[in-house]
Amino acid sequence: MLPTAIRSIEIFKLFLPLHEPFIISLGPIKEVQNVVIRIRTADGCTGYGECSPYLTINGESVDTCFVVAQYLARGLHGHDALDIAGALAIMNRIIYANSSIKSAFDIALHDIAAQQAGLPLYAFLGGKSDKVLTTDMTVSLGPPAKMQADAVRFQQQGFPAIKVKLGETLEADVARIRAIRAGIGPDHLLSIDANQGWHTADAAIAVLRALAPYHIAHCEEPIARHLFMDLARVSAASPIPIMADESCGDEHDAARLIQLRACPQFNIKLGKSSGLHRARKIVELGEAAGLTLQVGGFMESRLGMTAAAHLALTSAAIRHCDFDTPLMYTEDPVLGGICYRPNGIIEVPDVPGLGAIINEEYLRNAEKQVIE
Template sequence: MPNTLIHTIEIYKLYIPLKEPFVISLGPINEVQNVVVVIRTSDGFTGWGECSPYMTINGESIDTCFIVGQYLAKALKGRNALDLEHCSSVMDGIIYANTSIKSAFDIALHDIAAQHAGLPLYRFLGGEKKKVIQTDMTVSIGTPEKMRADAIRFTTKGFPAIKVKLGESKEKDVARIKAIREGIGNEIPLRIDANQGWATADEAIEVLKALAPYDIEHCEEPIPRWRFMELGKVSAASPIPIMADESCGDDHDAERLIQLNACKMLNIKLGKSSGFLKAKKIVQLASNAGMHLQIGGFMESRLGMTAAAHFALLHDSIEHYDLDTPLMFAEDPVEGGIVYGEKGVVEVPEVVGSGARVKEEYLRGAERVMV
C-alpha cells in the first residue's frame, strides 16, 4: 500500500449565522455550530473535513467534537493517511459512537487519498458523473401561512421537490400540508420529515393516512428511533412510503432495518455513518435489497455538503438529494467545492480531491487546537 504519513491535525470551531431559525420537531437551530478538521501529511497533502454535530440526534455538540477530536488526532498522528480502513478502526477503538466527529476525520482522510490518487473524490469513491444532482429545499416548522409562503418561494426558484418538516399533532401537520398544497398546487413533489415526532406507530399511521390525499412522495422517520421494531408496522399500513433516517446510522443499523423489512428507503448522512467507509457499506446493503436511497446532511457548510455531493454520484440507488442547508447560511465560509445552480442543480467540481476548503479569514479567529 502507498504511504503518506499524517504530520499534523488541526481542529477548528466554526460558527455561522443562519438567515432565519431552522425549526424541526426536535427543536430550533439558530446558529450553525460545526467542527472543521484539517489533516496535513509529511509529503505535503492537505485534507479537509467537516461535521455538524446535532445534540438531539447523534448526541454530540461542538464542544464534545472538539475534545474527542483531540483524542482521535493523537491516535492518528504518524499513521498512514491512505490506510483508510485502519484509520477508521483506530478511531472506533478509541471511543464508541461519536460518529459526527469521526466523519470529519474520515472525509479529510478520503480527500487526501483522492489527491494522492490524482482523482476527483467522487471517482476515488467509485462514482461516475452520469446523472444530474438536484437538491430539494426544506420548509421548517412554523405556522401554515409561513410554511406556505416559504414553499411558494422555493417553488418559484425551481427546486424539483419541497421537503416539509412536520412531527407535531395530526391537526397541525395536516393544516400545514393543506396550506402548502393550496399554495404550490399539485405538480411539485412534497416530501415530509417528522424527525421522530409522532409518539407511537398508531399515531403515525393515523397522521400518514390523513396526509395521503396530498400526494406525499415519502416520509422520513415517523416515530422515535428506539421504536425501530415497530417501523415495519408503520411501513405496512402507511399509504406513504417510509424512509429511515435517525434509526439508520451506520451499516449495522441498515442491515437490521433491512432484515426487519422496516422501510422502503434509507437516508444516508455522513455524520451518522462516521464518514464514507461505512456509508459505502450501507449503499451496498441497500442495493442488494433493492432499496432506494437519499443522501442528506445536518447543517454542514459547502465543505461538508461537497463531500456528500461527491458521494451522491456513487450509485444509481441514490435517487434523492437533500443538500440544501448551505443555502440557509447568512454567510458562506467556503471556497471551492460544489456550486448551486438554478433549479437546485448541484455541480460537483471536477478537480483532484474534494475541491473544497474553508476560507482563511474564517479560520484565523476561530478557536482551534493543533496536534
C-alpha cells in the same frame, strides 16, 4: 516516516449565523456550530473535513467534538493517511460512537487519498459523473401561513422538490400540508420529515393516512428511532413510502432494518455513519436490497455537503439529495466545492480530491487546537 504519514491535525470551531432559525420537531437551530478538521501529511498534502454535530440525534455538540477530536488526532498522528480503514479502527478503539466528529476525520482522509490517486473523490469512491444531482429545499416547522409562503418561494426559485418538516399533532400537521398544497398546487414534488415526532406507530399511521390525499412522495422517520421494531407495521399501513433516517445511522442499523423489512427507503448522512467509508457500506446494502436511497446532511457548510454530493454520484440507487442547508447561511466560508445552479441543480467539483477548502479568513480567528 512514510510520505503519506499524518504530520499534523488542526481542529477548528466554525460558527456562522443563519438567515432565520431552522426548526424541526426536535427543536430549533439558531446558528451553525460545526467543527473543521485539517490534516497534513509528511509530503505536504492537505485534506479537509467537517462535521455538524446534533445533540438530539447523534448526541454530540461542537464542544464534545472539539475535545474528542484531540483524542482522535493524537491516536492518528503518524498513521498512514491512505489507510482509511485502519484509521477508523484506531478511532473506534479510542472511543465508542461519536460518529459526527469521526466523519470529519474520515472526509479529510478521503480528500487526501483521492488527491494522491489524482481522482475526483466521487471517482475514487467508484462513482461516475453521469447523472444530474438536484437538491430539494426544506420548509422549517412553523405556522401554516409561514410554511406555505416559504414553499411558494422555493417553488418560484425553481427547486424541483420541497421537503416539509412536521412531527406535531395530526390536526396541526394536516393543516400545514393543506396550506402548502394550496400554495404550490397538487403536482409539485413534496416530501415530509417528522423527525421522530409522532410518538407511537398508531399515531404515525393516523397522520400518514390523513395526509394521503396530498400526494406525498415519502416520509422520513415517522416514529422514535428506538421503536424501529414497529417501523415495518407503519410501512405496511402507510399510503406514503417510509424513509428511515435517525434509525439508520450506520451499516449495522441498515442491515437490521433490511432484515426486518422495515421500510423501502434510507436517508444516509455522513454525520450518522462516521463518514464515507461506512456510508458506502449502507449504499451497498441498500442496492442489494432494492431500496431507494437519499443522501442528506445536518447543518454542514458547502464543504461537508460537497463530500455528500460526491457520495451521491456513486450509485444509481441514490435518487434523492437533501443538500440545502448551506443556502440557509448568511455567509459562505468555503472556497471551491459544490455549486448551486438554477432549478436545484448541484455541480460537483471535477478536480482531484474533495475539491473544497475552508477560506482561511474564517479559520484565522477560530478557536483551534493543533496536534503535531
